[in-house]
Amino acid sequence: QVQLVESGGGLVQTGGSLRLSCAASGRTSISYTMGWFRQAPGKEREFVAAVSWAGTSTTYTDSVKGRFTISRANAKNTVYLQMNSLKPEDTAVYSCAAGFGPFTTTSMSVAYWGQGTQVTVSS
Numbered sequence: 539q540v541q542l543v544e545s546g547g548g549l550v551q552t553g554g555s556l557r558l559s560c561a562a563s564g565r566t567s568i569s570y571t572m573g574w575f576r577q578a579p580g581k582e583r584e585f586v587a588a589v590s591w592a593g594t595s596t597t598y599t600d601s602v603k604g605r606f607t608i609s610r611a612n613a614k615n616t617v618y619l620q621m622n623s624l625k626p627e628d629t630a631v632y633s634c635a636a637g638f639g640p641f642t643t644t645s646m647s648v649a650y651w652g653q654g655t656q657v658t659v660s661s
Contacts, residue, residue, distance in 0.1 A: 540564045540650040542634045547655030550624055554659070558619040560634030560652055571637050572610055572617040573646045576630035576657075586632070587619060588641040597643050602628075624659045632657050 546558040558574070573588035587598045587608040596608050605624075610617040617634060634652035641647070 540566065540568075540570070540636050542636060542650055542652035544632065544634050544652045544655040547632060547657045549658045549660060551660050552625060554624050555620070555622045556624065556657060558621065558632055558634075558655060558657075560617045560619075562615040562617075562636065566615045570649075571639065571641055571646055572608075573635045573637070573641065573648070574608065574617075574619045574632055575635055575648075576628075576632045577654075578627075578630040581630075583633075584630075585645045588646045589617065590641075597641055599643060621657070624657075626659045626661045628657060629659050630657060631655065 541563045542560055544560050569591040574586040575583050576586050577583040589596045589608045589610050593610050605622050607620040631654040633654040635648040636650040637647040639647045
């Protein structure tokens with residue numbers, strides 16, 4: 539089992555920045571792909587970004603490319619999502635995910651989910 543706990547969400551104005559963190563505990567010795575998803579009110583959950591175990595490969599959904607950066611620090615069992623140039627349409631609950639196998643620009647295989655952290659971007 540792996541437990542994932544997100545932090546760093548909050549309220550920010552359009553054009554602002556936030557950095558989300560996801561701390562993993564439990565069976566962290568396994569080489570997980572890590573990623574972020576988000577779900578806005580009334581919408582389906584959407585894949586945002588993923589990073590490989592070594593941190594050498596990343597992918598992003600088109601709407602966040604050039605604005606968001608995913609990274610990880612395996613020594614700290616933590617994955618980050620740096621979000622810049624935020625827009626009101628980025629408002630959502632952001633959830634951390636851990637999984638296995640390859641990922642694409644639209645999805646990744648998920649074995650574990652975090653509880654989520656709210657990000658609200660005001661116009």
